[in-house]
Amino acid sequence: MVAKTARLLIRLKSARRMDFTKPETVLDLANIRDELVRMEDSIIFKFIERSHFPTCPAVYQKNDPQLPLPDFEGSFLDWALIRMEITHSQLRRFESPDETPFFPQKIVKPILPSINYPRVLAPYSPEVNYNNKVKTLYEKEIIPLISKRDGNQPENYGSVATNDIEALQSLSRRIHFGKFVAEAKFQDDKPLYTDLIKRRDIDGITKHITNSAVEEKILQRLTRKAEVYGVDPINNQSERRITPEYLVRIYKDFVIPMTKEVEIDYLLRRLEAPL
Numbered sequence: 220m221v222a223k224t225a226r227l228l229i230r231l232k233s234a235r236r237m238d239f240t241k242p243e244t245v246l247d248l249a250n251i252r253d254e255l256v257r258m259e260d261s262i263i264f265k266f267i268e269r270s271h272f273p274t275c276p277a278v279y280q281k282n283d284p285q286l287p288l289p290d291f292e293g294s295f296l297d298w299a300l301i302r303m304e305i306t307h308s309q310l311r312r313f314e315s316p317d318e319t320p321f322f323p324q325k326i327v328k329p330i331l332p333s334i335n336y337p338r339v340l341a342p343y344s345p346e347v348n349y350n351n352k353v354k355t356l357y358e359k360e361i362i363p364l365i366s367k368r369d370g371n372q373p374e375n376y377g378s379v380a381t382n383d384i385e386a387l388q389s390l391s392r393r394i395h396f397g398k399f400v401a402e403a404k405f406q407d408d409k410p411l412y413t414d415l416i417k418r419r420d421i422d423g424i425t426k427h428i429t430n431s432a433v434e435e436k437i438l439q440r441l442t443r444k445a446e447v448y449g450v451d452p453i454n455n456q457s458e459r460r461i462t463p464e465y466l467v468r469i470y471k472d473f474v475i476p477m478t479k480e481v482e483i484d485y486l487l488r489r490l491e492a493p494l
């Protein structure tokens with residue numbers, strides 16, 4: 220009986236999971252929050268992978284002499300990320316409404332047929348793009364926290380860039396999920412948000428999109444996940460490694476605030492589109 224109930228619950232939960240071809244599953248705030256929880260695991264594991272390498276500042280310096288790049292103005296990471304995004308765009312990655320490119324001006328048309336997802340977000344949604352800020356935050360604030368020590372390691376520049384691209388893509392997807400949260404909240408209370416948007420009451424919008432209980436639950440869960448996934452609980456000075464404290468700080472000081480900035484920016488333009 221228990222096994223049968225468990226199977227039924229799993230079927231019910233998977234039927235509810237976000238499916239971008241089924242708009243009714245996308246703007247369900249409970250579904251969105253479940254998806255944000257699933258993203259935590261991906262982000263933690265990518266941070267753990269990155270934590271095996273030192274900071275490698277050469278990877279982020281514009282045209283660092285250690286990493287000569289033919290006919291390119293920018294960092295080694297930028298060079299690698301652009302090429303990865305061109306390939307991913309040909310594989311249709313950026314047709315999906317939950318994916319936002321770091322170099323939108325560089326991506327190309329897919330070689331796969333278009334999926335034509337039903338519209339869920341407002342038409343201007345791709346213009347709400349925080350990836351420049353995400354990348355700067357990652358390089359300046361997150362790398363120093365999650366790298367195992369300061370310094371360059373030329374033999375691992377390729378691995379570092381590969382890990383960074385995966386971590387950035389996970390962070391970007393999580394932060395830009397704020398668009399789905401914002402649309403779901405708008406649909407749940409159009410009169411309230413229409414009034415706040417008309418008066419450009421940013422403080423009022425911030426107050427109403429904020430759910431402190433959900434935020435607190437996220438930070439508590441992150442601490443437990445970090446301990447379970449084996450990040451070093453003791454911050455060993457000689458070899459800095461990510462700790463539950465660092466993961467909570469990254470979410471509390473960067474990921475959650477930037478997600479809410481995305482929500483606010485998305486909402487401030489919402490009356491441009493049909494209600």
Ligand SMILES: C=C(O[C@@H]1C=C(C(=O)O)C=C[C@H]1O)C(=O)O
Nearest residue numbers: 400428429430431433434475478
């Ligand atoms: C994402 C939401 O909106 C806000 C942002 C949150 C976050 O980035 O984790 C959590 C709660 C809210 O303050 C939500 O309501 O679930």
